[in-house]
Amino acid sequence: MNIHSALARENARRAPLPQVPAQLQAVLNGIPAMVGYWDAGLRNRLANDAYRDWFGVTPDELHGIHIRELLSEAVFEANYPYITKVLNGEPQLFKRTLTDAAGATRYTEVSYMPDLRDGHAEGSGVQGFFVMVTDITERVLAERRQQRDTERYRALARSVPGVFVLLFDSELRYLIAEGQELESFGYRSEELEGHRIHDVLRGNLANELEPRYRAALAGQEVSWHRQIGPRTYRLKAGPVYSDADATAGMVVAVDVTHRLQQEQTWAALHEIATAVARNAAPADISEQVAFIVRDLFNVDSAAVVRFTGPLSAEVVAMAPALPPTLSRLQVFSPTDVSASVRVAITGKPALVVYSPEGGPAAEQMRAGGFQSAAGAPIRVHGSLWGVLSLTSKSTTGVTEEMLERLAQFAELVEIAIGNTEARTSLELQATTDELSGLPNRRALEQHLSHEIERAASRGTSLSAVVLDIDHFKKVNDTFGHLMGDVVLADVAARLRGVARHDEIVARFGGEEFVWLLPGTDGAEALLAAERARVAIESEPFGEVGSITVSAGVCELADAGTHSLLACADRALYAAKHAGRNRSERYGAAGEVA
Numbered sequence: 001m002n003i004h005s006a007l008a009r010e011n012a013r014r015a016p017l018p019q020v021p022a023q024l025q026a027v028l029n030g031i032p033a034m035v036g037y038w039d040a041g042l043r044n045r046l047a048n049d050a051y052r053d054w055f056g057v058t059p060d061e062l063h064g065i066h067i068r069e070l071l072s073e074a075v076f077e078a079n080y081p082y083i084t085k086v087l088n089g090e091p092q093l094f095k096r097t098l099t100d101a102a103g104a105t106r107y108t109e110v111s112y113m114p115d116l117r118d119g120h121a122e123g124s125g126v127q128g129f130f131v132m133v134t135d136i137t138e139r140v141l142a143e144r145r146q147q148r149d150t151e152r153y154r155a156l157a158r159s160v161p162g163v164f165v166l167l168f169d170s171e172l173r174y175l176i177a178e179g180q181e182l183e184s185f186g187y188r189s190e191e192l193e194g195h196r197i198h199d200v201l202r203g204n205l206a207n208e209l210e211p212r213y214r215a216a217l218a219g220q221e222v223s224w225h226r227q228i229g230p231r232t233y234r235l236k237a238g239p240v241y242s243d244a245d246a247t248a249g250m251v252v253a254v255d256v257t258h259r260l261q262q263e264q265t266w267a268a269l270h271e272i273a274t275a276v277a278r279n280a281a282p283a284d285i286s287e288q289v290a291f292i293v294r295d296l297f298n299v300d301s302a303a304v305v306r307f308t309g310p311l312s313a314e315v316v317a318m319a320p321a322l323p324p325t326l327s328r329l330q331v332f333s334p335t336d337v338s339a340s341v342r343v344a345i346t347g348k349p350a351l352v353v354y355s356p357e358g359g360p361a362a363e364q365m366r367a368g369g370f371q372s373a374a375g376a377p378i379r380v381h382g383s384l385w386g387v388l389s390l391t392s393k394s395t396t397g398v399t400e401e402m403l404e405r406l407a408q409f410a411e412l413v414e415i416a417i418g419n420t421e422a423r424t425s426l427e428l429q430a431t432t433d434e435l436s437g438l439p440n441r442r443a444l445e446q447h448l449s450h451e452i453e454r455a456a457s458r459g460t461s462l463s464a465v466v467l468d469i470d471h472f473k474k475v476n477d478t479f480g481h482l483m484g485d486v487v488l489a490d491v492a493a494r495l496r497g498v499a500r501h502d503e504i505v506a507r508f509g510g511e512e513f514v515w516l517l518p519g520t521d522g523a524e525a526l527l528a529a530e531r532a533r534v535a536i537e538s539e540p541f542g543e544v545g546s547i548t549v550s551a552g553v554c555e556l557a558d559a560g561t562h563s564l565l566a567c568a569d570r571a572l573y574a575a576k577h578a579g580r581n582r583s584e585r586y587g588a589a590g591e592v593a
Contacts, residue, residue, distance in 0.1 A: 029048045031048060031132075034048065034050040035050065036051065037128060040126060042066050043064055044062045044063055044064060047059040079096070079110075083112070083129075086112035087126050088126070091112065096108050096110050107141075108134060110131070110133050111134075112129050153240075156273070156415070163253060163254050165178050166252075168249050172213055174194065174197070177191075184233075185228060216251075220239070221239075222238075232255075233255060234253070234254050235253045236252055268296055272288065275288055286317035287304075289317070290318055293406075301318060301390070302388075302390050302391070303319070303391070304317045305386050305387045305389060308329075311332055312330065313387075314328060314329055316386070325364060325368040326365070326367075330361065332344075332360065333360075336361035337357070337358030338354075338358065339373040340361070343375045343377050348377065351373075351374045351398060351400060353371065353372045354371055372392050372394065372398045373389055373392070374398045374402060375390075375406075376389075379414055381418060388413055390402065431446075435489060438492050438505055438513070441509060444508065444514055447506070460519050461520055461521040462556040462564070463553060464514060464516055464517070465517065465553050466508070466514055467513045467532065467533075467551045469512075470548045483543075488511065490541055495535075500517075503516060522553060522558055525553045533581070533583060537581065549581070551571075551575060551582075552568045552584055553583060553585040554567040554568035554587065555586075558587035559587075570586055
């Protein structure tokens, strides 16, 4: 029974209540919140139109109804202690998570104000209470995003030796004050975090820093030096971007003893974090990391390598470009003397000097002129993902001190790679059919739109083939749906085997598949459809036996003003009507396979 029928019955039993004046109702409806009034008996006397959005109930339907009938039992029980207190004359303010009429989760701030009349003391003259429910969903989600960003920068600050990081908001309030060197400036994290600079910094320091902080918030980068005892620090303030706007500022302080090295480290971390925040592609992140590491460590080459198996790997990115002597896909043995191999076997940082006895992996590196290398493990979600490596054309070009720094930097790279991997995985799940592993209908529509635009701009052909498994219902009825799923997955695999690398095969739904063939005219597509049909018919599907498909083909030029897929679908129906296990082409009579 829904809430509308319950309210209708309740209203039918009760005498009608005085109507709310139209002018007052208009005022209530103009308030950007859910506003109502409930009497001491917990019955509604006043409500604005916002209740319709939240609960699907109009103010007229709500008039006179007990609050329990509006709220779910769980929400009523959770709110009841606040109701009791407000009826005793105590104002209440609390937060509550609600599900609105559309099923969306919304975060709210709820205010209960007692209605005290005739000068009675609190609790003795409470006639009812006013309710105002404000939607704070956007604020809550923004705070959560800010918290995630804050923790990311805190992790970065804790991981980099010899520096400290200050993150501040638009009110010049410190959000993060973290780093081993902070106490060298005479401050501790707990003294700064949560406080504005003018409230916590001593002497004239706040007045000195404010223009630099304001410049950072305006999108500029400002650098300066400060002497603390025998040590000199170089400080740099810059913006932190969110959705292309500078929403906060960051200050990084580095010991001038390693000034150039630490400047580059800060810039690298800022650059990588910005790329991650802007949702750069995983390959772009890896390439950026490789170039940054090469320059940061001043070596001949740097690479991001991903392990594809216990004894295999892929060079995801290399700076400079991968030399012809080095294969992007690598297969090695446990005895090979290579930094990547050592990391793969031990899971620990490794430093090697290449020698003629080092095996095939070392031989490839020596052929490229490299003499030594260092590698540090990259772990994503706790598992060994790959290695961040440095190579030098000198036997002494990579040192133990560099290896230690590389291992620390690799831990920071894990954050970027982990985030991009997780995002890519979610995007892939959203556009991949779980059963067949093919792109789903949503992905197909994106590919189709792109290919149509490309064919139009380049003046090239584009064809589509729609394939449907013949009598598939019999398979499910005879062998069960699990076996039907096996057949669907096998058909998908055979279609992938027939398609070229630049063609798209997608599962459209049920037992229907769509094959997009860029640069292919209708006649060629018809032949391709026949190859697919034969590939599926020629080999039995286990105990199910022989399976056939029917195919409809259409070239974009033949579709005219009609939908390409709709025309291919019409050709498919013609193939079905002609007896199945055949291919038909739309708009070209006589071209039937």
